[in-house]
Structure formats: C-alpha cells, structure tokens
Amino acid sequence: MSAQILKAMQANEMHIRKGESAQPTTPKGGLLSRTGSPSKSDINTPNNIASYVKQIRAARNKYA
Amino acid sequence: MPDASSEFLDAPIPGQSLTTEPKSRPWEQPPKYTTAEEALDFYVPRLSDPEMIAPMVDVMERGTTVVAVAEMIQSSGVMQGLHSVDVGLIISPVLVELLVTQADLAEIEYKVGTEKSDTPDPSMVNMAMDTVSSDYFDNSVEGGEEEIMEEAPEVQPEGIMSRRMV
Numbered sequence: 495m496s497a498q499i500l501k502a503m504q505a506n507e508m509h510i511r512k513g514e515s516a517q518p519t520t521p522k523g524g525l526l527s528r529t530g531s532p533s534k535s536d537i538n539t540p541n542n543i544a545s546y547v548k549q550i551r552a553a554r555n556k557y558a
Numbered sequence: 559m560p561d562a563s564s565e566f567l568d569a570p571i572p573g574q575s576l577t578t579e580p581k582s583r584p585w586e587q588p589p590k591y592t593t594a595e596e597a598l599d600f601y602v603p604r605l606s607d608p609e610m611i612a613p614m615v616d617v618m619e620r621g622t623t624v625v626a627v628a629e630m631i632q633s634s635g636v637m638q639g640l641h642s643v644d645v646g647l648i649i650s651p652v653l654v655e656l657l658v659t660q661a662d663l664a665e666i667e668y669k670v671g672t673e674k675s676d677t678p679d680p681s682m683v684n685m686a687m688d689t690v691s692s693d694y695f696d697n698s699v700e701g702g703e704e705e706i707m708e709e710a711p712e713v714q715p716e717g718i719m720s721r722r723m724v
Contacts, residue, residue, distance in 0.1 A: 495629050499650040500672060503625075506651040539594050543652060546598065550655040558662035 510544045584639030594648045597641045601631070601649065605656045618661050618668040625671030628653040 581587060591597040604610050614627055631653055632646035641649075654670070661668040715721070 495633065496623075496625050496671065498647055499625050499629055499632075499654070502647050503651045503654060503672070539648060542595060543648060546652045547655050550652065550659055554655075554659040554662055558659055 506540075506543055506547060509540050510548060513541070513544060585637055587639050589639060589641045589645070591641045591645065594645050597635070597645050597649050598652055600640060601635075601653060602656065605631075605653070605660065611660045614657065615660060615664045615666060618657070619664075619666040621669065623669045623671030624654055624657045624661065627657055 591600055614631075618624060618627060628650050632641075632650055635641055636643050636646050658668075658670065
C-alpha cells in the first residue's frame with residue numbers, strides 16, 4: 495500500500511507542476527473551500543487535492 | 559524486528575473472510591464518505607487536533623515514516639467503513655502533507671519515506687551473495703580435480719528367497 499501512496503504523491507506532484515503556470519486553484523468544495531458554501535457538484539478532485547497540498551505547504555512555510 | 563516471513567505469516571488464511579456473516583463488517587457496507595473532499599473534511603480537523611496528533615508525532619519521532627503513518631490512518635478509515643480504498647489513496651498526499659506539517663510544528667526529526675536510503679536493498683544484497691556463492695562453488699568444480707567415483711561393491715542378496723549363486 496505504501497507503494498501506491500508514493501505513486502499517488504508522485505502523480506500529485508506532477509499535477510502541481512503542470513498547474514504551476516496556470517492560475518492558483520481553490521477547492522470548490524471541502525473544508526479549505528474559499529468560495530463560500532461547499533459545493534459537491536463540478537468537483538475536480540485532482541485540482542482540489544493539488545490545491546489542498548499547496549495551501550498546506552504555504553501554511554507550513556509560514557508557521558512551521 | 560519484523561521480516562518478510564513474519565508478515566507472510568500474519569496474513570489471513572485463504573477463506574478467512576468467508577467465516578463471518580456477509581456484510582457484517584464495516585468495510586463491506588457502503589462507505590460513509592464517497593468523495594475525497596468529504597473524507598478530507600473528516601480527516602483535516604482530526605489531524606489538526608493536538609490530542610489526536612500527539613501519538614502520531616511520537617511514532618514518527620521513533621522512526622516510522624510519514625507515509626507509513628498516512629497508510630495506517632487511511633487503512634483504519636477503510637476498516638471503519640468511512641471511505642473506500644480508492645478515496646483513501648486519493649487523499650493520501652494531503653494526509654502526508656498534514657503529518658509533515660505537524661511534525662515540523664513539533665520540531666521533531668522524521669522520515670517521509672521518499673528518501674533514498676544509504677543502505678542497499680536487502681533483496682539486492684541476497685541476490686549478490688547468491689551470485690558470489692554460486693561462482694565460488696562453480697570455480698571449485700571447474701578446478702580440474704574430478705573426483706573419481708568408486709564403484710560400490712556388489713552386494714549379494716542374502717534373503718531366504720534369494721537365488722543361490724552357484
């Protein structure tokens with residue numbers, strides 16, 4: 495299972511690198527949503543996961 | 559220290575899952591959270607709670623990798639019927655990031671699990687040792703000293719029903 499988790503992390507890193515040039519994404523749903531009420535429709539999960547990771551890293555760089 | 563053989567012995571025996579009533583286990587029920595976002599809504603507050611994160615920080619400080627802790631968290635979620643294995647794998651990068659953040663805040667030394675280790679892979683060491691040992695034994699045979707097999711003395715049958723030699 496650890497190997498699958500590492501693959502998921504690598505895939506997420508690739509997704510983040512691909513989207514670096516694009517506008518920063520904000521989750522449309524979930525706890526870290528910046529758009530108001532969490533919406534379950536039109537959820538782009540890879541974008542959301544990448545956004546979660548980016549926001550957590552930003553918070554870590556700021557506070558930890 | 560656990561090795562591969564002990565993990566093999568810890569595995570369930572074939573057919574063990576059929577020894578309980580069907581759909582009596584939480585992971586045999588439909589999961590509570592069907593999307594990664596819902597699962598993260600469940601995990602993020604818990605992984606931000608100091609009381610809940612403290613034992614995990616202790617485990618990471620003792621040398622367990624962050625990936626292994628994340629695996630344990632999402633596996634326990636699957637076993638509790640919170641989410642499916644797929645959702646657990648999808649949210650695992652976020653769990654790893656949260657755990658790394660908590661470890662940084664706790665100012666401990668930890669291993670993520672993606673580092674390249676200085677020690678070689680045990681399986682590669684075993685393979686190399688097998689190659690070296692086989693070469694050694696092959697050379698000893700190729701040394702030219704062919705052992706002459708002594709012929710075994712012919713054993714005469716001594717039973718009651720054996721044919722007499724005249």
